[in-house]
Amino acid sequence: MGAEMLKRLHDKNSLKERIIQYDLAKNSKWKSYDATDCDFPELSEDQLRDLTFGIFQLRQAKSYVAEHLEKEKSSSASPGAKNFFVELCDEQPDIVRVKYQSRFTNAKTRISYIQFDENKKQPIVCCYCTCSAGSRTIGCCSHSAATLWYLGYQRHLITPSYVQTSEKYFDHVEASQKYSAYSSSSEEDMKYTLGHRTDSDGSDISQ
């Protein structure tokens, strides 16, 4: 862990502070839109990997996206269409939030907020979520990982089978992270995911 990371470890979550300052937790500040109406920056796989550093709940993130899509599908005007709904606030155009509501009634709704700036090389400024891991400033929680992955990456891929692609990407990330335990070289990492990955079915490498 480098000095920069150690420094960041003790940073306050600036987005959380902004949400408090401008009272952004209020639902009345936000309106629901389809993800296609949101100008979220496109992220490369490398950028995603950097942002989700330390995430070990990637399967969870994937299931949040699938559940969010499925939920909206049933209420969509066009049956079969898969909408991903986001919430935007007129006063704060550089923040998007996504409500993850579980179909299980005893599970709490979690709200993931992402602040972005398309003019920056790393366009994700800060992530905050209402879950217990949501304030971390290194990496992010599974909800924020799900938002980043869907808005920044997945929806830009033109493919009819989103599920297949998403599983492939998450397996790729999990494999790289597992492999990172043995080697910190990203080149080795890539070799592993491109070459050896297909040799096994790779199931259940997370807990």
Ligand SMILES: [Zn+2]
């Ligand atoms: Zn969260």
